[in-house]
Amino acid sequence: MSEESPQAIRAEALESILIEKGLLTAKAVDDVIALYSERVGPLNGARLVARAWVDPQFKKQLLTDATSIVESLGFEGGQVEKLVVVENTDKVHNAVVCTLCSCYPWAVLGLPPKWYKDPAYRSRIVMEPRQVLAEMGVGLGSNVEIQVWDSSAEIRYMVLPVRPPGTQNLNEEQLAELVTRDSMIGVEVLVGVEVPGEAS
Amino acid sequence: MELKGLIAPPMANGDVVFDEPWQSRVFGMARALCEQGMFTWDEFREQLILQIGSFTDDGDYQYFIHFFDALTLLLEKKQLFSKDELVVLSEQLAARPHGHDHSH
Known part of the structure; x- marks a missing residue:
């Protein structure tokens, strides 16, 4: 058998x-x-993030009309009817969910992780986001406001994470390598890089 | 990461998204059928929402089983396939000797 x-x-x-x-x-x-x-993968999203970090004009455009940017770059994979990019700052932390099913910006983030489709994540991130984020390793101060964005068939969300400290000397390509998929869903905060020679 | 190495898709910034290879095949089938115009992705999505929405027991939630059921139900609705065929062939395949197709 x-x-x-x-x-x-x-x-x-x-x-x-x-x-x-x-x-x-x-x-x-x-x-x-x-x-x-x-080919699709989260690398597309990582490139958008890195470019936004080094190019203020691009960042402005990304935050106001990400859909046009994705269309103009011709990312494969489709399924981004309307892409909205939300910016994390030291005051506001954004996280993305699809409470209805598993809508996800494939063209910029590739395939969703397994936990994204999990009923526990889908319901709890809305009910108790601070707790869920803490469990996922994102401890946020009480002064940081949390916004949870519910994706739908019409609108997909992606998070623009905070540029980690210690990355002033990195170029766009090097920065893109630092950007993880989870940071663009908003369930990870990127940590600073260790400068070679200084880290033990 | 569980199952690392077994399927290990080469993703630059991600990790394994499918627990088992059959899940990626089912996903690939749905997308390919959609691209070939057998149904629209919205039709599939609606069927998937129905499948997932009808699930109440959190204990044994398996996304790709719902995904598979949504796909087969939609294909039946479109009269492209019947579940009877699936049952018959599944029984035949299950009766194969061990190690019949280890091509990978």
Whole structure:
């Protein structure tokens, strides 16, 4: 007998049937997976963030009309009907959720993490954001206001994280490497970099 | 990170998003069918919301099972496929000998 899970077998059966019917090819499925896991990915979002950190004009544009920017850059993946970028500051911390299902800005962040679809995150981040963020490693002072943005089919949100300290000498490309997916969902605060030679 | 190395998609800033390979296949099927015009992504999303919305027990929530059910229900609605075929083929596949297709 096979050791595969019943669900894995059902998925395999479905794919075989659809291929047999000529509705699908295995290559089309492979291409989608490659697109979302390699080419789309959170790197697109990270590049937007890094550029906003070094270019005030771009930042202004990103915060007022991110949709046009994404369209003009031609990111693959679609599904950004309207993208709104919200800026984290030392006074306001933004976090993103989809309480209804799992709407997510794929074109800039790739595939959503597993916990994003979890009912616990989806309900609790709205009810007790400070507590949930603390559990995820983001301890915020009581003076920091938290705003939670509920994504929908029409509007997807992305967070512009605070530029971490100690990064004055980094260029845009180096900055983009620091930006994590979670920081753009708003469940991580980027920490400063250790300057080589100074860190032990 | 659980299951690291088993599927380990090469993402620059992310981490593993699928627990098991079948989940990525199901996701890929849904997107590919949509791209080929079998249904719109909105239609799929609505079906998925119905599936997830009808789920009440938090104990065993598995997103991709809902995703799979939403896909098969939508395909049935579109008369592109029937669940009977799925049941028959699944039984056949489950009866294969161990180690039949380790191509990876």
